[in-house]
Amino acid sequence: MLYSSHRLVSRAGWRWPHFRPDELACRCGGRGCRGAYWHDAEFLDALEALRKEMGRPLRINSGHRCAIWNVVVGGVPNSQRRRIAVDIAFGKHDRRAMVAAAERLGFTGIAKSFLHLDRRETPARWTYPGAEDLS
Template identity: 65%
Template sequence: MLIAHFPDFDLAGWHRPHFSPRELACRCGGHLCHGEYWHDEGFLDALEALRAAIGRPLVVNSGHRCEQWNASVGGARQSMRRTIAVDLTLTGHDRFALLTAAERLGFSGTGLARTFIHLDRRAVPTRWYYRRSAASWQT
């Protein structure tokens, strides 16, 4: 794993056709970190495999957050977003198929919201519901 700033990231070896460092980098707009990006080969390979398994585009709502941006949006101090995590929109997807495929591919941190799913690869598997979202995940 390494941390870089997106404008300086070397794309020569990039081999993921469905995702880019730009969409996974901090979204503070350059006001706080100038596009901080956390590179993790295993995470990125799993994300690309998830896209292949689902067979449809996956839209990244949010990826890495720099420390300042995470604090300004109310993120947890020890959030996986400080390294690498994604929130993917659920629009156009079967939420249960996406969750099942993600867990099968090694995403062990799953946050379930009404309109998105949070995915990360933490050491201890954890699942949680965002406020007022549990009912949308009941079958």
């Protein structure tokens, strides 16, 4: 469900203690939206499960993108971020453990310094020039 602003999301009944709508919302800074946020409870359940399995905070680098922000940052037109997807910094997490946990939870996507997570129907994995081989 798309909210035009993360501020419209009710925190009553919010069951994901390690995440907030604003950190998953578009970060265009008002260029194309007012912090649009795509809510998907199953996605958030899996994200919360990943956080619990890793045992420490996950830093969200990027979440939902409005159409304008997606163009500005060079995203593909049918980007999963037009709905719900996140890029998470590996930070001090063990990369292989994080990727394995994410895949068990139904997420896909790997890059050099972050983990892209979405829940597309057809599993996909990306590596980028210079990405650490995690296969």
